[in-house]
Every structure is written in structure tokens, then in C-alpha cells.
Amino acid sequence: MGHPTPDLPVLAEDNSMLSRRFGREVANYFSGSPLNRISFLRTDYGFLRAAFAHPSASFLLLDNLSPSAKDYANLSYVTRDIVVPLTGEEPFKTSEEEQLKSFNSAITQPVVLFLGIDEKDPDFQYRDYKGKPYFAVDVTPKGTIETKAKSIVDIVKASGVSFVDGRRLLSLKAPDAAIYAEARALLDWNSRNPFCGGCGQRTTSINAGWKRACPPTDLAGVPEGGAPKEREDCPTRHGISNLCFPRTDPTVIMAIVSADGTKILLGRNKRFPPNWFSTLAGFLEPGESIEEAVRRETWEESGVTVGRVVIHSSQPWPFPANLMIGAIGQATPDGETIHLGHDEELTDARWFSFDEVREGIKFGISGLGEPAPAGYREGALRLPPQTAIAHQLILAVLKGYLEAVPKI
Structure with a gap:
């Protein structure tokens, strides 16, 4: 038997001129997110560090794009201490420029995606913005993080949480479905773009998962303390920035x-x-x-x-x-x-x-x-x-x- 069909997103009552003339706006499944994405702060690494470290921060885990969930209707989130063995204490410690300088193509970096803040829970504040921070973390076992990622998956499963099949997940409650849609699309995009479209070399994820860049240097194979190797020239490093951003x-x-x-x-x-x-x-x-x-x-x-x-x-x-x-x-x-x-x-x-x-x-x-x-x-x-x-x-x-x- 199939799972119960969830309700659709509910929009706030609107008595505007447009609604009176054309009817209420229609909100479809996978839309209506409860999160404010505050996209302009994805480049603010001070904000990302503070949000990641805050005790109220919640983390959605995805294993091969299947989300951590209590059941087929409700997502399940973990706390920061669960993901730190994979992400490190401060995944946003350095700026974009410094991340590119320390790039090592031989090391797999887990994608930590900033999703937004829930303003209904204003425990966390950064400048004028208040709300509970939400992140998504790719815990797919792969590359040099395979062992650590697998350990996290095993720990979460042992606590009774499942990773539900995400291929056509249409049973989540509407708010969770919108959060999952954002996380799934972004993590899938990151996994599909490991190489640069301009020069074919490996890219790296920056700005909390919302941008991929082609670093000018690489520390792969370089002895500790040695100077990074210059990489081949790339058109993305010249003129107007045409680095890789998420596609729709x-x-x-x-x-x-x-x-x-x-x-x-x-x-x-x-x-x-x-x-x-x-x-x-x-x-x-x-x-x-x-x-x-x-x-x-x-x-x-x-x-x-x-x-x-x-x-x-x-x-x-x-x-x-x-x-x-x-x-x-x-x-x-x-x-x-x-x-x-x-x-x-x-x-x-x-x-x-x-x-x-x-x-x-x-x-x-x-x-x-x-x-x-x-x-x-x-x-x-x-x-x-x-x-x-x-x-x-x-x-x-x-x-x-x-x-x-x-x-x-």
C-alpha cells in the first residue's frame, strides 16, 4: 500500500488587490519552505561559523540523496556533535580565498549545505537576523571520507532513524518536503559537478554548498609545508566570473x-x-x-x-x-x-x-x-x-x- 498523501503548503491569508482579482496564489508540493534562506549571508563566513556552532542548529543528513527521517512523513535532524567527526569543528573557518589556496584534490571534502533559518525559533541571532539555523550534510560514504561517513550513518541508524528512499519521495509533510527539496537538489548538483566545465579539472564546493570553484593551485602530492602546485589555466579565472552555480x-x-x-x-x-x-x-x-x-x-x-x-x-x-x-x-x-x-x-x-x-x-x-x-x-x-x-x-x-x- 502507498503512504498517506500529505497536505499541500498553506499560504497566509492575502486580501491584496491581485488576490481579489486573480484568486489566491497556488502553492504546490515541494514549495512553501518554512525557512528564510537569507542567501546574501552565504558568503559571510563569520555568519556561517556562528550558525554552525550554535547549539540550536539542526542538521539533515543525506546518504545517496536519501534523507534521515523518523518515517515517510517526517524528516529527522541531528545535532552538531553527530556531524563534527565528518565535517570538523569549523568547516567554515577560512574564507573562500583561503579555501581555494588550501585545495587538495586528493582529499574528499564533505559538502555542508546551509539551508536557512527558521524565524519561528529565534534563539540564534546574527546582526538583525534571528532564527534556528538549518544545514544539510552529505554523509554518502565515498573517497577519503568513506569510513567517517559510514560511521555516522551507522550511529544514526542505531538510534532508530532511517534513511528513506529519496528517488521519488512524495509522502513528507509539506514543510519537510520543501526543506528536503532544497537539500536534495543542491547536494545532487554538487555531486554532479566534480569537474570544471571550462578546463576539466576538479572543482571544490564553497559558500556553504551554493557555489563550486576551480582553484588555481593544488596541494595533492605536495610534501607537508611545501608550496602548492599551479594548475592549468582556466577560463573561469578570467574576466567576468563564470564559476559554477546551482542550475534549475x-x-x-x-x-x-x-x-x-x-x-x-x-x-x-x-x-x-x-x-x-x-x-x-x-x-x-x-x-x-x-x-x-x-x-x-x-x-x-x-x-x-x-x-x-x-x-x-x-x-x-x-x-x-x-x-x-x-x-x-x-x-x-x-x-x-x-x-x-x-x-x-x-x-x-x-x-x-x-x-x-x-x-x-x-x-x-x-x-x-x-x-x-x-x-x-x-x-x-x-x-x-x-x-x-x-x-x-x-x-x-x-x-x-x-x-x-x-x-x-
């Missing part, structure tokens, strides 16, 4: 409505369970607007021609680093014929009546790896769970989103 890959996902506003276009690929359909989606390409990407992807995958496109909401999707930009589009009257011959990504695409979709919402909701729920009628439509933005787009159409959008 924009993806469009769209609920397409028929020209008469009575049907929704849904598709499926070979990975989906029988009768399980979802909205169409695809990557945004360079030099392309969101609206153009919606029209292109819909036509390429289904043959349907889309006219007007309205942006609905977005969803961070940390598998590995996507931003799902949700849209609702309407087919042109002469462009509703389905043709799967352009792009063979889909194995099926169909127009479903609103009544069929309502039945799917009521009786056919399940995750990809889960069985159909109780009450499901064999052969009927199955749809994604509410943690997927596809579900929210479909629901918006059924609730009259197109009619609710005001005319300007």
Missing part, C-alpha cells in the same frame, strides 16, 4: 482544454500503469517563451494545436533540479485531432470529458508505483496524486479556472 531546468507542464471547454487532453507513456494518464510536459528550450514551449510540446507530443496559454502556478521538482511551470492552454477549433507520429514519447493521448476526469479525481488517484485505490472501477481513468502539479492543473480546470480569469 525549466519545464512546462500543461492542462490543455478543448476549444469548446468540455474536455481535457491527457497522455501516457510506457512507464505508466494501465489507464493512468497525466498532463503533457516538456523542457523549455533556449530562446523560447513559456507560452511557445507549451504550444510546441503539445503539438510535438500529441499533434494538437494550442492557441491561448495562461500560466497557473509552478512547482520545484528536485529530481534532479527542475522547475515545473504549470499552464492551462486551449486547443484551436481546427487543431484538436490527435496525432502521435511527430514525437514517439507518448504511447497514447486522448480527450477526456470533464465527467470522466471527475470520476478519475474521485476514485482513480494514485502514485505511479501504487495500486488503484478502493472504489476504483476497472478500466476507468487513473490520475496523479495531489503532490503532482498535474493534479492541481486538472483540478483548476474542473473548478472553472478559465472562467475565473478576468478579462482585461
Whole structure:
């Protein structure tokens, strides 16, 4: 059986002019973080040192991107004393410049990621900023830290904490899901970028996991006290800084409505369970607007021609680093014929009546790896769970989103 579906993020009440005119903002799963990221302090090593050393600091551990958790709904955090054997007492002791000078490519450095502060718990203060510091630490056993990392994993497991499978973790409570999404995406990015895109040499993580740099020197193989070796020249060290920063890959996902506003276009690929359909989606390409990407992807995958496109909401999707930009589009009257011959990504695409979709919402909701729920009628439509933005787009159409959008 699958895990209970968590609630979505809850936004504060908003009676602004925009909300009165366009409706409340939609918050999707993996968004709505309780943390203030205070991103401008990631380069302040005095702040990072103070936050790391504070007794209230909490540390989320990730082993091969699987987070430490009490269960499938709640993350589990450890205190500083648990991670110090791996990170050292002061992982932020030296500045960025000094870290680059002491770089040793033969030594594996654990990534310690600053996530933000929880302002509801203001025990820690730095200048005008108050809140409990949160960090994530990569405890994947590897390289020269393998033994220490494995020891921490074993200690945590012995205390009754598990590392839950993070490949498609969609059961966490909404605040924890947002924290996990940030940590997972950043640690995955760090692990995928061990080498410089400009010269191919090893990079190092700086600014609390939010930047990777290509050091000019290397202490690998140098006797203790010896001068570091100069590395090959690299274009990232010249002119405007183009060092490596975390990437986010924009993806469009769209609920397409028929020209008469009575049907929704849904598709499926070979990975989906029988009768399980979802909205169409695809990557945004360079030099392309969101609206153009919606029209292109819909036509390429289904043959349907889309006219007007309205942006609905977005969803961070940390598998590995996507931003799902949700849209609702309407087919042109002469462009509703389905043709799967352009792009063979889909194995099926169909127009479903609103009544069929309502039945799917009521009786056919399940995750990809889960069985159909109780009450499901064999052969009927199955749809994604509410943690997927596809579900929210479909629901918006059924609730009259197109009619609710005001005319300007």
C-alpha cells in the first residue's frame, strides 16, 4: 500500500488587490519552505561559523540523496556533535580565498549545505537576523571520507532513524518536503559537478554548498609545508566570473482544454500503469517563451494545436533540479485531432470529458508505483496524486479556472 498523501503548503491569508482579482496564489508540493534562506549571508563566513556552532542548529543528513527521517512523513535532524567527526569543528573557518589556496584534490571534502533559518525559533541571532539555523550534510560514504561517513550513518541508524528512499519521495509533510527539496537538489548538483566545465579539472564546493570553484593551485602530492602546485589555466579565472552555480531546468507542464471547454487532453507513456494518464510536459528550450514551449510540446507530443496559454502556478521538482511551470492552454477549433507520429514519447493521448476526469479525481488517484485505490472501477481513468502539479492543473480546470480569469 502507498503512504498517506500529505497536505499541500498553506499560504497566509492575502486580501491584496491581485488576490481579489486573480484568486489566491497556488502553492504546490515541494514549495512553501518554512525557512528564510537569507542567501546574501552565504558568503559571510563569520555568519556561517556562528550558525554552525550554535547549539540550536539542526542538521539533515543525506546518504545517496536519501534523507534521515523518523518515517515517510517526517524528516529527522541531528545535532552538531553527530556531524563534527565528518565535517570538523569549523568547516567554515577560512574564507573562500583561503579555501581555494588550501585545495587538495586528493582529499574528499564533505559538502555542508546551509539551508536557512527558521524565524519561528529565534534563539540564534546574527546582526538583525534571528532564527534556528538549518544545514544539510552529505554523509554518502565515498573517497577519503568513506569510513567517517559510514560511521555516522551507522550511529544514526542505531538510534532508530532511517534513511528513506529519496528517488521519488512524495509522502513528507509539506514543510519537510520543501526543506528536503532544497537539500536534495543542491547536494545532487554538487555531486554532479566534480569537474570544471571550462578546463576539466576538479572543482571544490564553497559558500556553504551554493557555489563550486576551480582553484588555481593544488596541494595533492605536495610534501607537508611545501608550496602548492599551479594548475592549468582556466577560463573561469578570467574576466567576468563564470564559476559554477546551482542550475534549475525549466519545464512546462500543461492542462490543455478543448476549444469548446468540455474536455481535457491527457497522455501516457510506457512507464505508466494501465489507464493512468497525466498532463503533457516538456523542457523549455533556449530562446523560447513559456507560452511557445507549451504550444510546441503539445503539438510535438500529441499533434494538437494550442492557441491561448495562461500560466497557473509552478512547482520545484528536485529530481534532479527542475522547475515545473504549470499552464492551462486551449486547443484551436481546427487543431484538436490527435496525432502521435511527430514525437514517439507518448504511447497514447486522448480527450477526456470533464465527467470522466471527475470520476478519475474521485476514485482513480494514485502514485505511479501504487495500486488503484478502493472504489476504483476497472478500466476507468487513473490520475496523479495531489503532490503532482498535474493534479492541481486538472483540478483548476474542473473548478472553472478559465472562467475565473478576468478579462482585461
